[in-house]
Amino acid sequence: MKLTIDYFKLLYNVAKEEDPTCINGEFYITSKEELLDKVVRPMHQFKNNRSMDIIWEGEGLYHIWHNKGKFQILNSIQIFEKITKMNHKIYLGDEVEIKKAIEEEFKNINLNYLYLVWEVDQIAQLTGKYRDLILLDSHxxxxxxxxxEVFELLEFSNPDAHNYRVYEIRELEPEDLAEYFRQKDLAHLIL
Known part of the structure; x- marks a missing residue:
């Protein structure tokens, strides 16, 4: 999946919303030499030769990322995936990647459907934040x-239709599917 400038900007904006203080600059770069000329050399003049990691991933939108006292120059994909912990290809709707991820989810299970119960974060919806769903359970x-039937099987008492949604995994929009995998991977951290 070749990314357009609009896709790079979308990933950048989502990452910036999540962590606005760590990302600076927006440079569309087509070569490593251009990256050195437009970003690295000017930065060294102002940052007193502080160490800076440069991770070249080919043509794209690059940013200066300040993380734990360390400067890095990364493209939008890298920053998006580091900050959100989401797969950018799934988030952007790459059908091959989506199909592969769903097949992997069913790989060792002899069942046909996966239902996900989400709580709708009303405040996030009102403010326009991209993360307005919180994964509660699956079946x-x-x-x-x-x-x-899903609510009954999961023993939800009195589910309010305005605050909860049930989706079968194949019904999710790409960004919600990416959010599912992110939240599922973080679920073991919740006490």
């Missing part, structure tokens, strides 16, 4: 289930 099934 595998061999048959199609209604929302009320």
């Amino acid at each position: 595998y099934s061999n048959r199609v289930l209604t929302d009320s």
